[in-house]
Amino acid sequence: MSTRSYQFGFEDGRVRVGWYAIIAVGLLVGLYGLYVRLTTGLLETNLTATVPWGTWVAFYIYFVGLSAGAFLVSAMANVLGMKSLHVIERDALFVAVISMIVALLFIQADLGRVDRSFNPLFHRQGMSVLSWEVHAYALYIGVLAGELYFSMRKDLVTVSETGSGIRATLAGLLTLGRTDTSPESIQTDRKWLKRLGILGIPLAIFFVHGGTGLLFAVNHSISYWHTGVFPVIFIISAVVSGLGLVIALYVARSKFFGDHLSRELLAGLGKLLGVFILIDIGLKALDTIVGLYGMSPGKVETWYLIVFGENAWAFWLMVLFAWLIPLTILSRRTWRWSPRMMVVAGLSVIVGVIGTRFVIVVPALLVPDMDGMPAGVYAGTAEEWILSAGFIALGALIYTVGAELLPLKPLEDDH
Amino acid sequence: MSQSDAPGFDEPLVNYESMLEDHLEESLEELEKTEYSTDLGIMMAADARRVSNGELSSAEYWEKYDEAALAEFGEEYARTPNPAVDRVQQTIREETAETLSCDACSLPDVAEDVDEEPAEDDHIPQWGMVIDLQKCVGCESCTTACKAENRTPPGVSYNVVMEQEHGEFPNVTRTHMPRPCLQCQNPPCVQVCPITATYKMDNGITTIDYERCFGCRYCLVACPYGARYFDFGEDYDDEFDEEGKVEVPEYGNKRSLEDTTGQAMKCNYCHHRLERGEEPACVETCIGDARYMGDLADEDSEVAEMASDQRAFRLKEEQGTDPNMYYLK
Numbered sequence: 001m002s003t004r005s006y007q008f009g010f011e012d013g014r015v016r017v018g019w020y021a022i023i024a025v026g027l028l029v030g031l032y033g034l035y036v037r038l039t040t041g042l043l044e045t046n047l048t049a050t051v052p053w054g055t056w057v058a059f060y061i062y063f064v065g066l067s068a069g070a071f072l073v074s075a076m077a078n079v080l081g082m083k084s085l086h087v088i089e090r091d092a093l094f095v096a097v098i099s100m101i102v103a104l105l106f107i108q109a110d111l112g113r114v115d116r117s118f119n120p121l122f123h124r125q126g127m128s129v130l131s132w133e134v135h136a137y138a139l140y141i142g143v144l145a146g147e148l149y150f151s152m153r154k155d156l157v158t159v160s161e162t163g164s165g166i167r168a169t170l171a172g173l174l175t176l177g178r179t180d181t182s183p184e185s186i187q188t189d190r191k192w193l194k195r196l197g198i199l200g201i202p203l204a205i206f207f208v209h210g211g212t213g214l215l216f217a218v219n220h221s222i223s224y225w226h227t228g229v230f231p232v233i234f235i236i237s238a239v240v241s242g243l244g245l246v247i248a249l250y251v252a253r254s255k256f257f258g259d260h261l262s263r264e265l266l267a268g269l270g271k272l273l274g275v276f277i278l279i280d281i282g283l284k285a286l287d288t289i290v291g292l293y294g295m296s297p298g299k300v301e302t303w304y305l306i307v308f309g310e311n312a313w314a315f316w317l318m319v320l321f322a323w324l325i326p327l328t329i330l331s332r333r334t335w336r337w338s339p340r341m342m343v344v345a346g347l348s349v350i351v352g353v354i355g356t357r358f359v360i361v362v363p364a365l366l367v368p369d370m371d372g373m374p375a376g377v378y379a380g381t382a383e384e385w386i387l388s389a390g391f392i393a394l395g396a397l398i399y400t401v402g403a404e405l406l407p408l409k410p411l412e413d414d415h
Numbered sequence: 416m417s418q419s420d421a422p423g424f425d426e427p428l429v430n431y432e433s434m435l436e437d438h439l440e441e442s443l444e445e446l447e448k449t450e451y452s453t454d455l456g457i458m459m460a461a462d463a464r465r466v467s468n469g470e471l472s473s474a475e476y477w478e479k480y481d482e483a484a485l486a487e488f489g490e491e492y493a494r495t496p497n498p499a500v501d502r503v504q505q506t507i508r509e510e511t512a513e514t515l516s517c518d519a520c521s522l523p524d525v526a527e528d529v530d531e532e533p534a535e536d537d538h539i540p541q542w543g544m545v546i547d548l549q550k551c552v553g554c555e556s557c558t559t560a561c562k563a564e565n566r567t568p569p570g571v572s573y574n575v576v577m578e579q580e581h582g583e584f585p586n587v588t589r590t591h592m593p594r595p596c597l598q599c600q601n602p603p604c605v606q607v608c609p610i611t612a613t614y615k616m617d618n619g620i621t622t623i624d625y626e627r628c629f630g631c632r633y634c635l636v637a638c639p640y641g642a643r644y645f646d647f648g649e650d651y652d653d654e655f656d657e658e659g660k661v662e663v664p665e666y667g668n669k670r671s672l673e674d675t676t677g678q679a680m681k682c683n684y685c686h687h688r689l690e691r692g693e694e695p696a697c698v699e700t701c702i703g704d705a706r707y708m709g710d711l712a713d714e715d716s717e718v719a720e721m722a723s724d725q726r727a728f729r730l731k732e733e734q735g736t737d738p739n740m741y742y743l744k
Contacts, residue, residue, distance in 0.1 A: 041648040041677055049570060049644045052632035112630015112677025119629045123610040130633055131609035220734045221639035369641035372577030
């Protein structure tokens with residue numbers, strides 16, 4: 001048997017060096033942030049009793065959303081049978097797993113007692129949304145990993161049998177010993193992939209991300225969060241960010257890894273993104289109208305802070321980058337077919353939804369619980385931001401190494 | 416043993432005496448079987464009979480035998496309430512009562528306590544508070560007393576006094592509203608805690624398990640009254656001794672810098688004081704007697720009466736928290 005050299009990674013060595021250098025900078029900066037976090041606890045944050053959640057919680061829900069969104073894109077491929085999406089299925093699953101890992105890192109950083117972070121698995125509390133969420137996250141990561149395995153196994157076997165070097169060794173390990181590539185065995189893989197996808201869809205929609213929205217919405221104490229449509233908005237903006245990420249990765253892979261790029265698929269993803277952005281705007285508008293119509297002081301004050309307060313940057317980041325820029329690009333057919341314009345739209349959404357998450361977490365907490373109590377003041381400290389940069393760089397590193405070593409793009413185009 | 420000099424009727428007395436003599440023979444045998452002194456037993460029994468005949472007071476009796484009995488029977492004797500105590504006069508010597516480690520009381524009293532229906536004794540209070548806003552002058556001595564009592568870290572103040580000015584000059588009024596934890600009957604903070612690190616006790620007080628809380632701060636977000644705090648790791652360093660510890664009654668012992676770091680904190684009505692039968696520090700210190708603490712489950716209590724006053728109101732009732740905290744407007 002002749003061995004082939006599989007080359008999934010960067011075509012241009014200089015681009016590779018440049019990209020890893022950027023990641024290295026992020027990791028180094030993050031390492032200092034980690035040192036500060038481990039030695040001083042939460043002292044170097046700007047969190048207070050009035051604003052107990054801040055930057056890290058915003059990034060936590062951002063990455064949970066990114067994961068759920070990317071997963072739902074992959075689910076469209078394997079459950080709804082959208083054949084053209086199969087080429088991005090594994091990539092979407094892989095990035096969904098990484099996003100969950102990054103999300104959990106953020107929530108670990110935010111805990112006051114990291115040494116007790118496994119307590120939710122020992123002491124359950126059925127009335128707590130957060131208690132259910134922890135279990136949903138664990139199950140969800142299992143489902144994602146299982147799907148990725150069944151989706152990729154055939155190619156892992158091929159790489160391990162016909163390839164050489166680290167890629168073949170790693171692929172051999174990841175097959176978990178199931179090296180049968182008979183049509184029946186492939187059929188079993190597809191069957192389980194579909195089963196896990198069917199389990200994963202409600203899990204991702206209602207538990208993982210709807211549940212994360214619920215975690216906020218159940219608080220009667222914070223009227224801005226306390227609406228029925230709030231968890232739904234979470235899900236929609238999750239799909240928006242997930243689609244943005246998948247689009248950006250799809251274009252980046254063709255540009256830097258030399259993967260085949262289907263402009264038709266790209267335009268299709270673009271249309272889908274446009275539709276979800278419009279739903280996102282529409283639902284937020286409805287929620288806002290309901291909230292402001294009653295002139296309830298808590299809601300009016302929160303909206304004032306969202307639009308004009310010190311943290312208004314988040315709202316305008318959302319409006320500009322998650323709504324206006326991508327919608328402008330997606331509105332023109334020629335731009336939807338242009339990889340260059342689409343990558344801008346995708347990246348714009350990825351950045352813009354960070355604003356969405358900060359709008360959710362911070363301004364609502366600034367409003368004092370009762371008249372006469374101190375109003376909250378919050379802006380993330382440098383320490384909070386650099387640890388965030390480190391976690392994001394770590395996510396980028398895991399993705400890039402995985403993308404260079406694993407057959408995340410199907411080896412045969414017909415798949 | 417002769418009882419001939421005892422008062423009584425002639426004829427039956429003889430019969431009783433012979434019966435007693437017979438019985439005594441058997442008793443001797445019985446006493447021999449035990450490991451304890453037979454002589455002491457005989458002497459105590461004989462004198463016990465004199466006590467019942469009125470020849471000897473029980474005070475004199477115990478004067479005579481207490482030490483010997485303690486020496487003979489040891490710990491078990493000390494722990495047993497003595498049945499032969501005069502019902503009318505509490506004649507156990509104080510030292511003896513102390514060694515018995517029981518209240519100086521007679522057996523019928525003890526029996527009464529034992530037989531008592533447990534329900535009445537098991538009355539579980541619902542600790543609640545009433546604050547009369549007309550009496551509050553906003554001096555914040557409650558806030559200060561709370562800080563001093565519970566030694567809370569910087570940024571943590573279980574009690575705050577909110578101020579509001581109403582009206583325009585010259586018709587201005589000011590309201591001061593002290594806010595400890597409201598000890599809700601449906602506490603949202605307990606509902607959201609993923610690990611049951613915070614819980615409501617059956618006496619109505621919600622508290623935190625500092626050995627379990629992992630610091631997610633969900634409870635701080637969920638509390639509609641802002642009554643929950645978090646130890647972000649700051650401390651008044653000069654409060655701590657060389658070992659890095661400070662005496663804090665709230666934790667039942669000395670608290671070190673790290674004990675509460677990274678955990679949620681809240682007012683528990685000075686539970687350590689309640690257990691001693693004292694009022695919370697904020698209530699005790701209030702200069703205007705504006706704060707009242709008591710059992711809301713007891714309809715006749717002062718707080719229960721005030722809570723049903725026309726002036727009484729509760730904060731944010733629409734949230735369904737059902738606080739055990741009433742204000743009088």
